[in-house]
Amino acid sequence: MTSMKVAIVQNHEEKSQVVAQKLREMLKKANIKIDDQRPELVISIGGDGTLLSAFHRFNHRLDEVSFLGVHTGHLGFYTDWRDFELEELVDSLSSNRGKSVSYPLLDVRITFLDGKPDKHFLALNESTIKRGNRTMVADILIKDELFERFRGDGLSVSTPTGSTAYNKSVGGAVIHPSINAFQLAEIASLNNRVFRTLGSPIVIAHTEWLEVKLQDSKDYLVTVDQLDIEQDNIASVYYRIADERIHFASYRHMHFWRRVKDAFISEG
Known part of the structure; x- marks a missing residue:
């Protein structure tokens, strides 16, 4: 099986920059190719705004690419992974390309x-x-x-x-x-x-x-x-x-209503 091609898009926050660099090094060790031009998977590091930027950067290739979000701040609606879960994320990419869920x-x-x-x-x-x-x-x-x-x-x-x-x-x-x-x-x-x-x-x-x-x-x-x-x-x-529809990689995709509850109802 050929190596997956991944693009990483991060915001300008220092924490996101550090996480992006760490992820690039981990992907390289896992023999996962970084390809910012024709990726199969786009990983967004930051918040929902960063994923929106990633979407508009690659929305001409929606039939060929899926998206995945890593959040480095507060919980986002488009970010399923936390910045301290990179090892688990890379393992998921290496062992299973996973399915995707698409939205309008x-x-x-x-x-x-x-x-x-x-x-x-x-x-x-x-x-x-x-x-x-x-x-x-x-x-x-x-x-x-x-x-x-x-x-x-x-x-x-x-x-x-x-x-x-x-x-x-x-x-x-x-x-x-x-x-x-x-x-x-x-x-x-x-x-x-x-x-x-x-x-x-x-x-x-x-x-x-x-x-x-x-x-x-x-x-x-x-x-x-x-x-x-x-x-x-x-x-x-x-x-x-x-x-067209957007595809999110569903290695681990949070239940929508749980996300709504966490964002607007749950305390802390």
Whole structure:
């Protein structure tokens, strides 16, 4: 059996740098090849933000690569291993390539009023739309049918794995990542006798798509995970479940609801 090819992505924290160097040395001793260009496995060292960076670095090879997270700080939703478990991790890589579990991604497409080519992105967590310091007004269409006219601070569209991130902080539901759907949550919507929205998060099936049709303005900010996309003349932002999926190496994959409990409920 040929040696597995592994890439390591770490953040700039000193502890993560030290752990990454130690892991590289351990992988070399185990005859596991480091390949930062065409890996089979990407190991993220840091936190969830580091794994998001790793995802965007390799999201053009999602059919060939899986991801694994080592956290060097607080518990993360994408990090199954601790920094003091490197020996066990390397043993797992050496003895068993393991299976993987796959989760949905968000397909994001931005169209423009001036005929510029569409911009296309994949999101692991979420995409948001906001408008400077002014009220954002947008028509929300589901499968090309008008659902509501939104007025407020902005909108968040998230994947199931992203449902525990920004989505949760704006009142969205936590969704198990095995569910192939995405979620729309309003950010401080205006609701009164004149302006009405549903006012609650909605979960949209993988067979449907969402269009956020924006009023003409030059001060919109669209985010895709940690990427900021400031563009003039945005006409619409389209969302759907992507054809691609992210694969996590399941040498040891923590139960999702246990992770939710540890992150938000358990003390200490």
